[in-house]
Amino acid sequence: MRTDVVVYASQSLMDHIRTDLSVQQAMNVAMLPGIVGPSLAMPDIHQGYGFPIGGVAAMDMEEGVVSPGGVGFDINCGVRLVRTTLQESEVGPRLRELINQIFRDVPCGAGTTGRVAINQKQLDRVLVQGAAWMVENGYGEPRDVEFAEAGGALPGADPCAVSERARERGRPQLGTLGSGNHFLEVQFVEQIHHPKAAQAFGLREKQVVVLIHSGSRGLGHQVCTDYVALMNQNMVRYGIRLPDRQLACGPIASEEGGSYLAAMRAAANFAWANRQGILHFLREAFQRIFGKEAHLDLIYDVCHNIAKQERYEVEGHRREVLVHRKGATRAFPSGHREIPAAYRSVGQPVFIPGSMGTASWVLVGAPGAMQETFGSVCHGAGRLMSRTAAKRGRDAKTETRKLEEAGILVRSETRDGILEELPDAYKDVDEVIEVVHRAGLAHKVARLRPMAVIKG
Protein backbone atom coordinates (compact mmCIF):
# COMPACT_ATOMS: atom_id res chain seq x y z
CA MET A 1 0.00 0.00 0.00
CA ARG A 2 1.24 3.44 -0.91
CA THR A 3 -1.07 5.26 1.50
CA ASP A 4 -3.64 4.81 4.29
CA VAL A 5 -7.26 3.85 3.94
CA VAL A 6 -9.69 6.12 5.79
CA VAL A 7 -13.26 4.89 6.32
CA TYR A 8 -15.99 7.27 7.50
CA ALA A 9 -18.46 5.19 9.48
CA SER A 10 -20.29 4.68 12.77
CA GLN A 11 -19.53 1.57 14.81
CA SER A 12 -22.63 -0.27 13.59
CA LEU A 13 -22.01 0.67 9.94
CA MET A 14 -18.41 -0.50 10.38
CA ASP A 15 -19.73 -3.87 11.57
CA HIS A 16 -21.58 -4.23 8.25
CA ILE A 17 -18.67 -2.91 6.20
CA ARG A 18 -16.41 -5.62 7.62
CA THR A 19 -18.69 -8.36 6.30
CA ASP A 20 -17.75 -7.92 2.62
CA LEU A 21 -14.63 -7.15 0.57
CA SER A 22 -15.04 -3.38 0.52
CA VAL A 23 -12.18 -2.52 2.92
CA GLN A 24 -9.87 -4.90 1.01
CA GLN A 25 -10.90 -3.13 -2.19
CA ALA A 26 -10.12 0.27 -0.62
CA MET A 27 -6.70 -1.16 0.32
CA ASN A 28 -6.16 -2.27 -3.30
CA VAL A 29 -6.95 1.29 -4.42
CA ALA A 30 -4.23 2.49 -2.02
CA MET A 31 -1.75 0.55 -4.21
CA LEU A 32 -2.44 2.59 -7.35
CA PRO A 33 0.56 4.59 -8.61
CA GLY A 34 0.40 8.35 -7.96
CA ILE A 35 -2.38 8.30 -5.36
CA VAL A 36 -2.48 11.57 -3.40
CA GLY A 37 -3.74 11.54 0.19
CA PRO A 38 -5.55 8.49 1.59
CA SER A 39 -7.79 6.00 -0.20
CA LEU A 40 -11.16 7.17 1.14
CA ALA A 41 -14.31 5.22 1.90
CA MET A 42 -17.68 6.82 2.56
CA PRO A 43 -20.16 5.40 5.10
CA ASP A 44 -22.27 3.79 2.35
CA ILE A 45 -19.24 1.81 1.16
CA HIS A 46 -19.97 -1.70 -0.10
CA GLN A 47 -18.24 -4.25 -2.24
CA GLY A 48 -17.92 -3.29 -5.87
CA TYR A 49 -15.58 -4.31 -8.68
CA GLY A 50 -12.00 -3.11 -8.37
CA PHE A 51 -12.85 0.04 -6.43
CA PRO A 52 -15.36 -0.27 -3.60
CA ILE A 53 -18.65 1.52 -4.19
CA GLY A 54 -18.41 4.60 -2.00
CA GLY A 55 -14.69 5.04 -2.72
CA VAL A 56 -12.76 8.23 -3.46
CA ALA A 57 -9.16 8.43 -4.71
CA ALA A 58 -7.23 11.46 -5.96
CA MET A 59 -4.36 10.94 -8.41
CA ASP A 60 -1.44 13.18 -9.23
CA MET A 61 -1.85 14.53 -12.79
CA GLU A 62 1.74 13.77 -13.76
CA GLU A 63 2.68 10.66 -11.78
CA GLY A 64 -0.77 9.19 -11.30
CA VAL A 65 -3.03 6.79 -13.14
CA VAL A 66 -6.62 6.81 -14.31
CA SER A 67 -8.64 3.65 -13.75
CA PRO A 68 -11.85 3.13 -15.78
CA GLY A 69 -13.02 0.78 -13.01
CA GLY A 70 -12.48 3.65 -10.56
CA VAL A 71 -15.26 5.50 -12.33
CA GLY A 72 -17.36 2.41 -12.93
CA PHE A 73 -19.34 0.92 -15.77
CA ASP A 74 -22.10 3.46 -15.31
CA ILE A 75 -20.14 6.59 -16.15
CA ASN A 76 -21.82 9.66 -14.64
CA CYS A 77 -24.49 7.71 -12.91
CA GLY A 78 -26.11 10.51 -10.96
CA VAL A 79 -29.12 12.10 -9.39
CA ARG A 80 -31.21 15.10 -10.26
CA LEU A 81 -33.83 16.54 -7.97
CA VAL A 82 -36.78 18.47 -9.35
CA ARG A 83 -39.13 20.66 -7.31
CA THR A 84 -42.76 21.01 -8.25
CA THR A 85 -45.28 23.75 -7.51
CA LEU A 86 -47.54 21.12 -5.94
CA GLN A 87 -48.21 20.09 -2.34
CA GLU A 88 -48.44 16.52 -1.07
CA SER A 89 -52.18 17.05 -0.43
CA GLU A 90 -52.73 18.00 -4.10
CA VAL A 91 -50.76 15.08 -5.57
CA GLY A 92 -51.90 12.39 -3.11
CA PRO A 93 -55.46 11.93 -4.47
CA ARG A 94 -54.17 11.61 -8.07
CA LEU A 95 -50.98 9.71 -7.30
CA ARG A 96 -51.98 6.46 -9.03
CA GLU A 97 -52.98 8.35 -12.16
CA LEU A 98 -49.72 10.32 -12.04
CA ILE A 99 -47.38 7.37 -11.58
CA ASN A 100 -49.11 5.42 -14.36
CA GLN A 101 -48.68 8.42 -16.65
CA ILE A 102 -44.98 8.78 -15.76
CA PHE A 103 -44.50 5.02 -16.27
CA ARG A 104 -45.95 5.40 -19.79
CA ASP A 105 -44.00 8.56 -20.62
CA VAL A 106 -40.55 7.77 -19.16
CA PRO A 107 -39.23 4.55 -20.74
CA CYS A 108 -37.08 2.31 -18.56
CA GLY A 109 -35.42 0.84 -21.61
CA ALA A 110 -35.23 -2.78 -20.43
CA GLY A 111 -37.43 -4.19 -23.17
CA THR A 112 -38.01 -1.12 -25.30
CA THR A 113 -35.96 1.68 -26.81
CA GLY A 114 -36.17 5.35 -25.87
CA ARG A 115 -38.29 8.15 -27.33
CA VAL A 116 -35.41 10.44 -28.37
CA ALA A 117 -34.51 9.43 -31.93
CA ILE A 118 -31.07 10.73 -32.93
CA ASN A 119 -28.76 10.00 -35.86
CA GLN A 120 -24.99 9.52 -35.66
CA LYS A 121 -24.23 13.21 -36.21
CA GLN A 122 -26.65 14.23 -33.50
CA LEU A 123 -25.08 11.67 -31.17
CA ASP A 124 -21.71 13.37 -31.76
CA ARG A 125 -23.25 16.65 -30.64
CA VAL A 126 -24.82 15.01 -27.56
CA LEU A 127 -21.42 13.57 -26.61
CA VAL A 128 -19.88 17.04 -26.72
CA GLN A 129 -22.73 19.27 -25.53
CA GLY A 130 -24.50 17.01 -23.03
CA ALA A 131 -27.66 18.46 -21.47
CA ALA A 132 -27.38 21.65 -23.55
CA TRP A 133 -28.03 19.71 -26.77
CA MET A 134 -31.24 18.35 -25.35
CA VAL A 135 -32.41 21.81 -24.28
CA GLU A 136 -31.53 23.30 -27.69
CA ASN A 137 -33.58 20.57 -29.31
CA GLY A 138 -36.71 21.07 -27.28
CA TYR A 139 -36.11 18.69 -24.39
CA GLY A 140 -35.98 21.17 -21.53
CA GLU A 141 -35.62 24.76 -20.38
CA PRO A 142 -32.45 26.91 -20.61
CA ARG A 143 -32.11 27.17 -16.81
CA ASP A 144 -31.85 23.34 -16.53
CA VAL A 145 -28.29 23.49 -17.85
CA GLU A 146 -27.20 26.11 -15.34
CA PHE A 147 -28.34 23.89 -12.48
CA ALA A 148 -26.40 20.77 -13.41
CA GLU A 149 -22.92 19.92 -12.13
CA ALA A 150 -20.37 21.20 -14.68
CA GLY A 151 -23.28 22.84 -16.55
CA GLY A 152 -24.34 19.40 -17.79
CA ALA A 153 -21.24 18.87 -19.97
CA LEU A 154 -17.56 18.28 -19.29
CA PRO A 155 -15.08 19.94 -21.63
CA GLY A 156 -12.51 17.69 -23.33
CA ALA A 157 -14.99 15.07 -24.58
CA ASP A 158 -14.02 13.39 -27.85
CA PRO A 159 -16.69 11.37 -29.69
CA CYS A 160 -13.90 9.67 -31.71
CA ALA A 161 -12.64 8.02 -28.51
CA VAL A 162 -16.05 6.29 -28.12
CA SER A 163 -16.27 2.94 -29.96
CA GLU A 164 -18.92 2.08 -32.53
CA ARG A 165 -20.21 -0.56 -30.14
CA ALA A 166 -20.69 2.01 -27.38
CA ARG A 167 -22.50 4.31 -29.79
CA GLU A 168 -24.71 1.48 -31.00
CA ARG A 169 -25.65 0.47 -27.47
CA GLY A 170 -26.30 4.03 -26.32
CA ARG A 171 -28.00 5.75 -29.24
CA PRO A 172 -31.46 4.12 -28.90
CA GLN A 173 -31.33 4.47 -25.11
CA LEU A 174 -31.19 8.26 -24.80
CA GLY A 175 -33.90 9.42 -22.38
CA THR A 176 -34.35 6.03 -20.67
CA LEU A 177 -34.08 5.22 -16.98
CA GLY A 178 -32.30 1.83 -16.99
CA SER A 179 -32.76 -0.88 -14.35
CA GLY A 180 -30.76 -2.15 -11.37
CA ASN A 181 -30.72 0.56 -8.72
CA HIS A 182 -31.94 3.24 -11.13
CA PHE A 183 -35.31 4.74 -10.40
CA LEU A 184 -37.58 7.73 -10.51
CA GLU A 185 -39.33 8.63 -7.29
CA VAL A 186 -42.12 11.09 -6.47
CA GLN A 187 -41.46 12.34 -2.94
CA PHE A 188 -42.49 15.07 -0.55
CA VAL A 189 -40.39 17.17 1.80
CA GLU A 190 -40.96 15.67 5.23
CA GLN A 191 -38.71 17.85 7.34
CA ILE A 192 -36.43 20.85 6.84
CA HIS A 193 -33.18 20.79 8.84
CA HIS A 194 -31.37 23.81 7.36
CA PRO A 195 -33.89 26.60 6.61
CA LYS A 196 -31.41 28.91 4.87
CA ALA A 197 -30.17 26.27 2.43
CA ALA A 198 -33.70 24.90 1.93
CA GLN A 199 -34.90 28.36 1.03
CA ALA A 200 -32.04 28.81 -1.45
CA PHE A 201 -32.93 25.44 -3.06
CA GLY A 202 -36.62 26.41 -3.17
CA LEU A 203 -37.72 23.66 -0.75
CA ARG A 204 -40.52 23.87 1.80
CA GLU A 205 -42.27 21.27 3.94
CA LYS A 206 -44.97 19.12 2.25
CA GLN A 207 -43.79 20.20 -1.20
CA VAL A 208 -43.70 17.46 -3.84
CA VAL A 209 -40.33 16.81 -5.49
CA VAL A 210 -39.11 14.17 -7.95
CA LEU A 211 -35.78 12.42 -7.77
CA ILE A 212 -34.27 10.92 -10.95
CA HIS A 213 -31.43 8.39 -10.60
CA SER A 214 -29.88 7.25 -13.89
CA GLY A 215 -26.65 7.29 -15.89
CA SER A 216 -25.06 6.87 -19.31
CA ARG A 217 -26.85 3.60 -20.11
CA GLY A 218 -25.25 1.16 -22.57
CA LEU A 219 -22.96 3.83 -24.00
CA GLY A 220 -21.10 4.36 -20.74
CA HIS A 221 -21.12 0.64 -19.91
CA GLN A 222 -19.44 -0.16 -23.22
CA VAL A 223 -16.89 2.68 -22.88
CA CYS A 224 -15.79 1.23 -19.54
CA THR A 225 -15.74 -2.34 -20.95
CA ASP A 226 -13.59 -1.21 -23.90
CA TYR A 227 -11.08 0.71 -21.79
CA VAL A 228 -10.74 -1.84 -18.98
CA ALA A 229 -9.73 -4.34 -21.71
CA LEU A 230 -7.31 -1.83 -23.28
CA MET A 231 -5.71 -0.93 -19.94
CA ASN A 232 -5.37 -4.63 -19.07
CA GLN A 233 -3.46 -5.22 -22.30
CA ASN A 234 -1.08 -2.33 -21.72
CA MET A 235 -0.41 -2.25 -17.98
CA VAL A 236 2.71 -4.41 -18.27
CA ARG A 237 4.22 -1.86 -20.66
CA TYR A 238 3.97 0.75 -17.91
CA GLY A 239 5.31 -1.61 -15.24
CA ILE A 240 2.02 -1.54 -13.32
CA ARG A 241 1.15 -4.65 -11.28
CA LEU A 242 -2.13 -4.81 -9.38
CA PRO A 243 -3.92 -7.34 -7.17
CA ASP A 244 -7.20 -7.07 -9.12
CA ARG A 245 -7.51 -6.81 -12.92
CA GLN A 246 -10.71 -4.82 -12.55
CA LEU A 247 -8.48 -1.99 -11.24
CA ALA A 248 -6.74 -1.90 -14.64
CA CYS A 249 -5.31 1.54 -15.19
CA GLY A 250 -2.92 3.59 -17.25
CA PRO A 251 -0.92 6.76 -16.61
CA ILE A 252 -3.11 9.88 -16.93
CA ALA A 253 -0.38 11.32 -19.14
CA SER A 254 -0.33 8.27 -21.50
CA GLU A 255 -2.16 7.89 -24.81
CA GLU A 256 -4.53 5.31 -23.28
CA GLY A 257 -5.17 7.50 -20.24
CA GLY A 258 -5.93 10.55 -22.38
CA SER A 259 -8.13 8.56 -24.71
CA TYR A 260 -10.12 7.03 -21.83
CA LEU A 261 -10.67 10.45 -20.24
CA ALA A 262 -11.91 11.87 -23.57
CA ALA A 263 -14.33 8.92 -23.93
CA MET A 264 -15.37 9.09 -20.27
CA ARG A 265 -16.22 12.79 -20.62
CA ALA A 266 -18.27 12.01 -23.74
CA ALA A 267 -20.15 9.28 -21.84
CA ALA A 268 -20.64 11.67 -18.89
CA ASN A 269 -22.17 14.20 -21.28
CA PHE A 270 -24.45 11.48 -22.67
CA ALA A 271 -25.60 10.80 -19.09
CA TRP A 272 -26.47 14.45 -18.49
CA ALA A 273 -28.39 14.47 -21.77
CA ASN A 274 -30.12 11.25 -20.70
CA ARG A 275 -31.28 12.69 -17.36
CA GLN A 276 -32.35 15.85 -19.19
CA GLY A 277 -34.53 13.77 -21.53
CA ILE A 278 -36.10 12.01 -18.55
CA LEU A 279 -36.85 15.38 -16.92
CA HIS A 280 -38.56 16.55 -20.11
CA PHE A 281 -40.83 13.49 -20.26
CA LEU A 282 -41.52 13.86 -16.55
CA ARG A 283 -42.65 17.46 -17.07
CA GLU A 284 -45.01 16.31 -19.83
CA ALA A 285 -46.46 13.61 -17.58
CA PHE A 286 -47.09 16.09 -14.72
CA GLN A 287 -48.73 18.56 -17.07
CA ARG A 288 -51.00 15.87 -18.53
CA ILE A 289 -52.34 15.22 -15.04
CA PHE A 290 -52.15 18.63 -13.34
CA GLY A 291 -52.37 21.01 -16.32
CA LYS A 292 -49.93 23.54 -17.75
CA GLU A 293 -49.67 25.45 -14.45
CA ALA A 294 -47.81 22.50 -12.84
CA HIS A 295 -44.24 23.71 -13.09
CA LEU A 296 -41.14 21.60 -12.49
CA ASP A 297 -37.78 23.29 -11.79
CA LEU A 298 -34.49 21.45 -11.64
CA ILE A 299 -32.89 22.07 -8.23
CA TYR A 300 -29.58 20.50 -9.22
CA ASP A 301 -27.98 17.48 -10.89
CA VAL A 302 -25.00 15.69 -9.32
CA CYS A 303 -22.93 12.81 -10.63
CA HIS A 304 -21.54 10.06 -8.40
CA ASN A 305 -19.45 7.94 -10.84
CA ILE A 306 -16.83 10.18 -12.39
CA ALA A 307 -13.18 11.25 -12.57
CA LYS A 308 -12.66 15.02 -12.48
CA GLN A 309 -9.67 17.30 -12.59
CA GLU A 310 -9.83 19.56 -9.52
CA ARG A 311 -7.49 21.63 -7.30
CA TYR A 312 -6.99 21.02 -3.58
CA GLU A 313 -4.68 22.07 -0.80
CA VAL A 314 -2.62 18.96 0.01
CA GLU A 315 -0.03 19.15 2.80
CA GLY A 316 0.22 22.93 2.42
CA HIS A 317 0.47 22.95 -1.39
CA ARG A 318 -2.17 23.61 -4.06
CA ARG A 319 -2.25 20.55 -6.30
CA GLU A 320 -4.09 19.58 -9.43
CA VAL A 321 -5.47 16.05 -9.02
CA LEU A 322 -7.78 13.66 -10.84
CA VAL A 323 -10.46 12.74 -8.30
CA HIS A 324 -12.07 9.33 -8.91
CA ARG A 325 -15.53 9.23 -7.34
CA LYS A 326 -16.94 5.73 -7.51
CA GLY A 327 -20.27 5.95 -5.77
CA ALA A 328 -19.38 9.26 -4.15
CA THR A 329 -20.87 12.72 -4.67
CA ARG A 330 -19.10 16.03 -5.06
CA ALA A 331 -19.97 18.30 -2.10
CA PHE A 332 -18.42 21.76 -2.53
CA PRO A 333 -18.97 24.23 0.34
CA SER A 334 -20.28 27.79 0.06
CA GLY A 335 -18.24 30.23 -1.96
CA HIS A 336 -16.92 27.71 -4.52
CA ARG A 337 -16.95 29.16 -8.01
CA GLU A 338 -18.36 25.97 -9.56
CA ILE A 339 -21.62 26.32 -7.63
CA PRO A 340 -24.51 28.15 -9.41
CA ALA A 341 -24.74 31.77 -8.25
CA ALA A 342 -28.16 31.17 -6.68
CA TYR A 343 -26.67 28.62 -4.24
CA ARG A 344 -23.13 29.94 -3.81
CA SER A 345 -23.79 31.56 -0.44
CA VAL A 346 -25.03 28.27 1.09
CA GLY A 347 -23.07 25.56 -0.76
CA GLN A 348 -23.63 22.88 -3.40
CA PRO A 349 -26.78 20.77 -3.14
CA VAL A 350 -26.07 17.05 -2.62
CA PHE A 351 -28.77 14.39 -3.09
CA ILE A 352 -28.58 11.05 -1.35
CA PRO A 353 -31.24 8.60 -2.50
CA GLY A 354 -32.22 6.06 0.12
CA SER A 355 -33.82 2.73 -0.63
CA MET A 356 -37.26 2.41 -2.15
CA GLY A 357 -39.75 2.96 0.63
CA THR A 358 -37.52 4.64 3.23
CA ALA A 359 -36.23 8.18 2.74
CA SER A 360 -33.86 10.30 0.68
CA TRP A 361 -31.87 13.33 1.77
CA VAL A 362 -30.89 16.75 0.52
CA LEU A 363 -27.55 17.87 1.94
CA VAL A 364 -25.32 20.86 1.33
CA GLY A 365 -21.54 20.65 0.88
CA ALA A 366 -19.45 21.73 3.91
CA PRO A 367 -15.82 22.88 4.37
CA GLY A 368 -14.78 19.51 5.87
CA ALA A 369 -15.17 17.88 2.46
CA MET A 370 -12.57 20.24 0.96
CA GLN A 371 -10.16 19.60 3.83
CA GLU A 372 -10.55 15.82 4.14
CA THR A 373 -12.27 14.08 1.23
CA PHE A 374 -11.36 15.93 -1.98
CA GLY A 375 -14.78 17.60 -1.93
CA SER A 376 -16.71 14.33 -1.69
CA VAL A 377 -19.42 12.63 0.37
CA CYS A 378 -21.50 9.45 0.18
CA HIS A 379 -23.97 8.67 -2.63
CA GLY A 380 -26.68 6.45 -1.17
CA ALA A 381 -27.69 4.11 1.59
CA GLY A 382 -25.35 1.31 0.50
CA ARG A 383 -26.46 -2.26 -0.08
CA LEU A 384 -26.71 -4.66 2.82
CA MET A 385 -28.12 -7.72 1.11
CA SER A 386 -27.28 -9.37 -2.20
CA ARG A 387 -29.86 -9.24 -4.99
CA THR A 388 -30.35 -12.99 -4.71
CA ALA A 389 -30.86 -12.82 -0.95
CA ALA A 390 -33.30 -9.93 -1.31
CA LYS A 391 -35.50 -12.00 -3.65
CA ARG A 392 -35.44 -15.18 -1.57
CA GLY A 393 -38.88 -16.29 -0.41
CA ARG A 394 -40.61 -13.19 -1.78
CA ASP A 395 -42.88 -12.44 -4.66
CA ALA A 396 -43.28 -9.10 -6.42
CA LYS A 397 -47.09 -8.92 -6.02
CA THR A 398 -47.02 -9.31 -2.23
CA GLU A 399 -44.14 -6.87 -1.79
CA THR A 400 -45.82 -4.30 -4.07
CA ARG A 401 -49.01 -4.62 -1.99
CA LYS A 402 -47.06 -4.19 1.25
CA LEU A 403 -45.43 -1.02 -0.07
CA GLU A 404 -48.84 0.26 -1.21
CA GLU A 405 -50.21 -0.37 2.28
CA ALA A 406 -47.34 1.78 3.56
CA GLY A 407 -48.47 4.50 1.14
CA ILE A 408 -45.90 3.95 -1.61
CA LEU A 409 -46.94 3.02 -5.16
CA VAL A 410 -44.44 1.04 -7.24
CA ARG A 411 -44.19 0.29 -10.96
CA SER A 412 -41.40 -1.78 -12.55
CA GLU A 413 -40.56 -2.84 -16.11
CA THR A 414 -38.42 -5.82 -15.14
CA ARG A 415 -39.63 -8.85 -13.21
CA ASP A 416 -36.92 -8.62 -10.56
CA GLY A 417 -36.73 -4.84 -10.29
CA ILE A 418 -38.96 -4.48 -7.23
CA LEU A 419 -37.73 -7.41 -5.17
CA GLU A 420 -34.04 -6.66 -5.50
CA GLU A 421 -34.40 -3.09 -4.30
CA LEU A 422 -36.67 -3.60 -1.30
CA PRO A 423 -35.91 -1.32 1.67
CA ASP A 424 -34.32 -4.00 3.87
CA ALA A 425 -31.73 -4.78 1.16
CA TYR A 426 -30.10 -1.46 2.11
CA LYS A 427 -28.42 0.11 5.10
CA ASP A 428 -30.28 2.75 7.10
CA VAL A 429 -29.86 5.91 5.05
CA ASP A 430 -30.37 8.12 8.13
CA GLU A 431 -27.34 6.53 9.82
CA VAL A 432 -25.20 7.08 6.72
CA ILE A 433 -26.28 10.74 6.61
CA GLU A 434 -25.58 11.18 10.33
CA VAL A 435 -21.95 10.14 9.73
CA VAL A 436 -21.24 12.67 6.95
CA HIS A 437 -23.17 15.38 8.84
CA ARG A 438 -21.22 14.86 12.07
CA ALA A 439 -17.92 14.53 10.21
CA GLY A 440 -18.57 18.00 8.76
CA LEU A 441 -18.41 16.79 5.13
CA ALA A 442 -21.97 17.94 4.36
CA HIS A 443 -24.91 19.28 6.34
CA LYS A 444 -28.47 18.01 6.43
CA VAL A 445 -30.95 20.23 4.58
CA ALA A 446 -34.14 18.19 4.15
CA ARG A 447 -35.46 14.66 4.53
CA LEU A 448 -37.68 13.45 1.71
CA ARG A 449 -40.37 10.74 1.96
CA PRO A 450 -41.31 8.57 -1.03
CA MET A 451 -44.86 8.56 -2.44
CA ALA A 452 -44.41 6.57 -5.66
CA VAL A 453 -41.50 4.82 -7.37
CA ILE A 454 -40.73 3.72 -10.92
CA LYS A 455 -38.08 1.02 -11.09
CA GLY A 456 -36.30 -0.06 -14.22
Place this chain on the structure above:
Amino acid sequence: MQAGPGRLRRRLIGTLFVIFEAVPNSPFEILEHPADIGFRAFGKTLAELFENAAVALVSIADEIEDVVPREPYPLEAAAGDVESLLVAWLSEVLYWFDGKRVAFRTFRVSEIGPKRITAVGMGEPRDAERHHPRLIIKAVTWHQLRITESHGQWIAEVYLDV
Protein backbone atom coordinates in the same frame (compact mmCIF):
# COMPACT_ATOMS: atom_id res chain seq x y z
CA MET B 1 -56.52 -16.50 -23.07
CA GLN B 2 -56.23 -19.78 -24.97
CA ALA B 3 -52.74 -21.23 -25.27
CA GLY B 4 -51.75 -21.88 -28.90
CA PRO B 5 -49.48 -24.79 -29.84
CA GLY B 6 -46.45 -22.48 -30.14
CA ARG B 7 -47.08 -21.07 -26.69
CA LEU B 8 -47.52 -24.53 -25.19
CA ARG B 9 -44.30 -25.65 -26.82
CA ARG B 10 -42.42 -22.72 -25.35
CA ARG B 11 -43.90 -23.38 -21.91
CA LEU B 12 -42.83 -27.02 -22.16
CA ILE B 13 -39.32 -26.05 -23.18
CA GLY B 14 -39.29 -23.56 -20.32
CA THR B 15 -40.29 -26.26 -17.86
CA LEU B 16 -37.64 -28.63 -19.20
CA PHE B 17 -35.09 -25.88 -18.83
CA VAL B 18 -36.01 -25.38 -15.18
CA ILE B 19 -35.70 -29.14 -14.55
CA PHE B 20 -32.35 -29.11 -16.33
CA GLU B 21 -31.23 -26.24 -14.08
CA ALA B 22 -32.14 -28.14 -10.93
CA VAL B 23 -30.08 -31.29 -11.61
CA PRO B 24 -26.44 -31.41 -10.38
CA ASN B 25 -25.10 -31.29 -13.95
CA SER B 26 -26.77 -27.93 -14.58
CA PRO B 27 -25.04 -25.59 -17.01
CA PHE B 28 -24.62 -22.85 -14.38
CA GLU B 29 -25.59 -21.62 -10.93
CA ILE B 30 -26.09 -18.10 -9.58
CA LEU B 31 -23.50 -16.54 -7.23
CA GLU B 32 -24.28 -13.79 -4.76
CA HIS B 33 -22.60 -10.39 -4.61
CA PRO B 34 -23.59 -7.57 -2.22
CA ALA B 35 -24.50 -5.18 -5.03
CA ASP B 36 -24.59 -7.22 -8.19
CA ILE B 37 -24.83 -10.79 -9.44
CA GLY B 38 -22.55 -13.56 -10.62
CA PHE B 39 -22.65 -17.12 -11.92
CA ARG B 40 -20.63 -20.29 -11.85
CA ALA B 41 -20.72 -22.07 -15.22
CA PHE B 42 -19.71 -25.68 -15.89
CA GLY B 43 -18.54 -27.62 -18.93
CA LYS B 44 -16.86 -30.84 -19.93
CA THR B 45 -14.75 -28.90 -22.40
CA LEU B 46 -13.62 -25.28 -22.69
CA ALA B 47 -16.09 -24.89 -25.58
CA GLU B 48 -19.00 -26.14 -23.46
CA LEU B 49 -17.89 -23.91 -20.59
CA PHE B 50 -18.03 -20.84 -22.83
CA GLU B 51 -21.41 -21.91 -24.24
CA ASN B 52 -22.87 -22.37 -20.77
CA ALA B 53 -21.40 -19.09 -19.52
CA ALA B 54 -23.18 -17.32 -22.38
CA VAL B 55 -26.46 -19.09 -21.50
CA ALA B 56 -25.99 -17.94 -17.88
CA LEU B 57 -25.53 -14.34 -18.99
CA VAL B 58 -28.61 -14.21 -21.20
CA SER B 59 -30.71 -16.09 -18.60
CA ILE B 60 -29.92 -13.35 -16.06
CA ALA B 61 -30.91 -10.66 -18.58
CA ASP B 62 -34.04 -12.25 -20.04
CA GLU B 63 -36.60 -15.05 -19.65
CA ILE B 64 -34.87 -17.22 -22.27
CA GLU B 65 -37.64 -19.82 -22.44
CA ASP B 66 -39.62 -17.21 -24.40
CA VAL B 67 -36.91 -16.98 -27.06
CA VAL B 68 -37.30 -19.06 -30.25
CA PRO B 69 -33.85 -20.11 -31.56
CA ARG B 70 -34.76 -19.46 -35.20
CA GLU B 71 -31.87 -17.28 -36.45
CA PRO B 72 -28.11 -17.90 -36.33
CA TYR B 73 -25.89 -14.99 -35.27
CA PRO B 74 -22.12 -15.28 -35.82
CA LEU B 75 -20.13 -14.32 -32.72
CA GLU B 76 -16.41 -13.99 -32.14
CA ALA B 77 -13.90 -12.66 -29.65
CA ALA B 78 -10.14 -12.49 -29.17
CA ALA B 79 -7.95 -11.63 -26.16
CA GLY B 80 -4.51 -12.17 -24.63
CA ASP B 81 -5.34 -15.10 -22.31
CA VAL B 82 -8.21 -17.41 -21.49
CA GLU B 83 -9.64 -15.25 -18.66
CA SER B 84 -9.58 -12.16 -20.86
CA LEU B 85 -11.14 -14.26 -23.62
CA LEU B 86 -14.08 -15.17 -21.36
CA VAL B 87 -14.67 -11.50 -20.52
CA ALA B 88 -14.36 -10.56 -24.22
CA TRP B 89 -16.71 -13.40 -25.25
CA LEU B 90 -19.41 -12.51 -22.73
CA SER B 91 -19.00 -8.82 -23.60
CA GLU B 92 -19.57 -9.81 -27.26
CA VAL B 93 -22.81 -11.61 -26.33
CA LEU B 94 -23.91 -8.64 -24.20
CA TYR B 95 -23.18 -6.25 -27.07
CA TRP B 96 -25.40 -8.30 -29.42
CA PHE B 97 -28.13 -8.41 -26.76
CA ASP B 98 -28.03 -4.71 -25.82
CA GLY B 99 -26.61 -3.07 -28.97
CA LYS B 100 -27.99 -5.28 -31.76
CA ARG B 101 -31.08 -6.16 -29.70
CA VAL B 102 -30.90 -9.92 -30.22
CA ALA B 103 -32.50 -12.34 -27.73
CA PHE B 104 -30.46 -15.57 -27.49
CA ARG B 105 -31.52 -19.07 -26.55
CA THR B 106 -28.50 -21.30 -27.26
CA PHE B 107 -24.84 -21.06 -28.27
CA ARG B 108 -22.60 -23.40 -30.25
CA VAL B 109 -18.83 -22.83 -30.23
CA SER B 110 -17.26 -23.70 -33.61
CA GLU B 111 -13.66 -23.06 -32.66
CA ILE B 112 -11.89 -22.13 -29.45
CA GLY B 113 -8.31 -21.64 -28.27
CA PRO B 114 -6.94 -19.72 -25.28
CA LYS B 115 -6.91 -16.48 -27.29
CA ARG B 116 -9.74 -16.77 -29.81
CA ILE B 117 -13.32 -18.02 -30.06
CA THR B 118 -15.78 -18.26 -32.94
CA ALA B 119 -19.34 -19.35 -32.30
CA VAL B 120 -22.95 -19.11 -33.37
CA GLY B 121 -25.71 -17.82 -31.12
CA MET B 122 -29.25 -18.99 -31.90
CA GLY B 123 -32.08 -16.61 -31.18
CA GLU B 124 -34.27 -13.92 -32.71
CA PRO B 125 -34.67 -10.13 -32.73
CA ARG B 126 -35.83 -8.84 -29.33
CA ASP B 127 -39.55 -8.23 -29.21
CA ALA B 128 -41.02 -6.26 -26.31
CA GLU B 129 -44.34 -8.09 -26.73
CA ARG B 130 -42.93 -11.60 -26.31
CA HIS B 131 -39.63 -11.26 -24.46
CA HIS B 132 -39.54 -10.42 -20.79
CA PRO B 133 -36.46 -8.65 -19.46
CA ARG B 134 -35.28 -9.63 -15.98
CA LEU B 135 -32.35 -7.29 -15.38
CA ILE B 136 -30.35 -4.86 -17.48
CA ILE B 137 -26.75 -6.12 -17.42
CA LYS B 138 -24.33 -3.23 -17.64
CA ALA B 139 -21.10 -5.17 -18.10
CA VAL B 140 -19.00 -8.25 -17.48
CA THR B 141 -16.38 -7.67 -14.78
CA TRP B 142 -12.98 -9.07 -13.83
CA HIS B 143 -14.00 -9.25 -10.19
CA GLN B 144 -12.88 -12.63 -8.77
CA LEU B 145 -12.91 -14.03 -12.30
CA ARG B 146 -11.79 -17.65 -12.29
CA ILE B 147 -11.46 -20.46 -14.81
CA THR B 148 -10.36 -23.87 -13.50
CA GLU B 149 -10.14 -27.38 -14.92
CA SER B 150 -9.96 -30.56 -12.89
CA HIS B 151 -10.61 -34.17 -14.01
CA GLY B 152 -12.32 -33.08 -17.19
CA GLN B 153 -14.63 -30.58 -15.44
CA TRP B 154 -14.24 -26.93 -16.39
CA ILE B 155 -15.60 -24.26 -14.05
CA ALA B 156 -15.79 -20.50 -14.56
CA GLU B 157 -16.88 -17.86 -12.06
CA VAL B 158 -17.96 -14.49 -13.41
CA TYR B 159 -19.56 -11.42 -11.84
CA LEU B 160 -21.75 -9.01 -13.75
CA ASP B 161 -22.47 -5.36 -13.09
CA VAL B 162 -26.22 -4.86 -13.09
